[in-house]
Ligand SMILES: [Fe+2]
């Protein structure tokens with residue numbers, strides 16, 4: 001293949017693959033322009049990297065910045081992709097390569113067994129990941145009409161070509177410029193795409209990698225990052241990043257932008273283990289003394305089981321599972337404590353329900369009649385919580401709820417404004 005049109009060629013990914021495209025005759029094109037048909041005429045392949053991000057929103061790899069309402073950006077990107085794919089098809093281009101993302105499937109929640117396969121039905125990470133899944137499906141449809149389509153679920157490509165210095169999750173999905181370039185070359189030169197369509201995970205051979213990079217094209221990653229756990233001396237490993245393990249200040253007023261970035265990076269890394277620690281907290285409840293016929297652990301499971309069987313939504317089921325988890329520390333104020341732990345990840349309605357369930361169970365719920373969350377809390381207490389001390393009930397095991405917990409507690413945390 002010789003002639004290739006590239007959208008988003010000046011973004012991070014586009015720049016990273018520039019050396020690999022040296023052997024091809026490249027035409028750069030803005031997917032928002034009216035010139036798609038002209039640009040795609042007589043081309044052998046189109047590489048669609050272009051992706052709009054909204055002003056102020058950090059999204060690696062996107063070249064175009066717009067001032068769209070934040071909720072419209074994914075629709076706009078899908079419209080652009082649709083126009084690109086259709087133009088390629090109409091122009092008789094044989095092959096289209098679409099830049100998808102590892103965020104199309106939730107690798108952060110993946111615990112095996114085995115590696116995350118691109119053939120699995122994906123659970124996207126956020127609206128961005130969901131948009132990438134829809135992008136892939138647009139490609140799958142085009143392939144059914146005869147186009148050859150390769151969707152590359154790109155990992156973390158950085159402008160510096162260095163893996164993230166402190167975020168283990170990002171290091172696991174690091175993609176070196178060289179590996180990315182080789183993959184693009186392979187996509188352009190592979191004689192045929194079996195079935196006309198494929199999805200490939202594009203991450204380097206990183207330590208702790210969770211993605212199955214197997215592909216029908218014959219691409220193999222050459223590079224790889226070390227897992228963070230082995231990088232005991234971060235300062236030595238990343239001298240240009242400055243003091244990584246500790247900030248430079250002894251009082252907050254002296255902190256630099258680098259300190260702030262370091263602090264939030266370490267916090268993000270730590271917070272990624274929140275679901276694990278909450279699940280561990282539940283297991284620990286099994287050994288706390290109680291006069292009830294079932295353990296506190298089983299009481300939570302049984303409450304969640306009843307919520308599930310009653311058709312409650314996933315977030316409410318997770319709330320039911322954890323509603324008494326703070327009993328591990330003390331039963332005093334246990335409702336408010338666990339409600340605050342969950343608060344960044346749940347709705348204000350479920351927060352109120354969990355925070356107030358102790359009042360309702362103690363028989364003081366009536367004074368809240370008329371509150372918007374009253375009915376919900378009554379349902380929780382009467383149908384699920386107070387019923388759930390039955391050792392003969394067919395209670396589901398924790399493993400049944402674990403994926404739900406990980407999904408809910410891995411959501412981006414709300415920045416709450418305290419209630420006045
Ligand atoms: Fe309780």
Ligand SMILES: [Fe+2]
Pocket residue numbers: 299323324385
């Ligand atoms: Fe309870």
